[in-house]
Amino acid sequence: MAWLPDDFVHPERVDLPTGHHLRPIRASDVDLDLPAVLGSQPRLFSIYGPAWGWPPATMTREQDEEDLRHHEEEIAAHLSFNYALFDEGETALLGCVYLDPSRKAAVDAEISWWVVDALVGTDVEAALDEFVPAWVARDWPFRAPVFVPRDIPWADWAAQPDRAAEPAGVDGPVPLFLDCDTGIDDSVAIAYLLASPEVELVGVSTVSGNTDARQAARNTLALLALAGRPDVPVAVGAEHPQGGRFDGGAPQVHGRNGIGEVQLTDSTAPVHPATGPELLVDQARRHPGRLHLLAIGPLTNVAAALRAEPELARLVPRITIMGGAVTVGGNITPYAEANIGNDAAAAAEVFAADWDITVVGLDVTMTQHLEEETRQRLLTADRPVAAALGRMLECYFGFYRETTGTWRTPVHDPLAAALAVGGADADRVLTTQVTVVTEGEERGRTVAATDGEPGARHTVVLSVAGDPVGHIVDRILAG
């Protein structure tokens, strides 16, 4: 949705006192020293948290340029607004003005502006304080812009009621980031997410698990292209678990290519230049207090993102994890479920972080099954992505026939996706704190404290209401 008429002309230059001026940011601004403005700014604390700076230390010049080009294109398309403040000769960047589209139904955009410390309290800052709201009111006819308060601590800002997680379907789609190891059941989950109006898939990071992280990204991009969504960015994440080496995945379950030997046409879209954890952190900063994280592979990337951005647990209000076996045995050892057991150290970090976690483990995923009749519905569907899933699932069914003797599969990742989206509802849960065993025979085991523990942040799903598998497949078929 463009905010302005096509014939609207952005001002190329806005003059401010003492020779200062604003102009739109450009892709060629890659040499500007943005960290000098942002990275050390306590005033920016009010917007993205203390660790926020741009570009991130790990960002390459090419990635920075790409990001600036993205902003330039958004400005040209009247989709966003990113102006830079300079002195006369543009020798240094002195501040920024940024308008961010809001997902709240009642709010058009959140608007912030800031300057280097040296200009705080000067006539330049005073001019911005007067000029930006007037400019927004006159040239950007928003119904309800929100001006981000610039001098309050992040914790206070994040705690404001309107910054809390938005319930799905109430105020437009919730931005959702997926971390996965695509994977047959990951593929079903991706098709389901793309068919779910409650969420907007804003990015995917891949991790080694069912298959290696690069193959998982290739599979993800191919699926996205098949589903008509090649625009969703996909970044390759960790290729090895913390302190170890990837063991080759689970070809006996998911086939050698991760998707049951089904040959999908490779996407023409490239993998995103950032690493998986970098893309996650970037999207968390773009949607502070709103992003929902769904992790359906080993937690190596999520742990790395937590280390890279100490504010991540505040920026991301909800995380849903497919993993663990709290009240039942594991599936790779008597104790460990695969996603947790494949990187127990990373899982321990993720469960120790200060955020709300919905745990969708073997406790509930082994109770829900996809039957042959349902697979046939996918296989014979008109939608290419549904038919591809039907073909992939044959391999998955084969593994479960060997291990359980029945021609059907439990539903792991898609069930986590349905619970994350709100398409399925939990019935019985434990409200508790989960810890992960990282050493010894029980390595990878998920251990729950007392149910109903005061202040507990983890919800372990034990059963689900209704027919979530029917819901998932119906959505995928409907597209």
Ligand SMILES: [Ca+2]
């Ligand atoms: Ca998975």
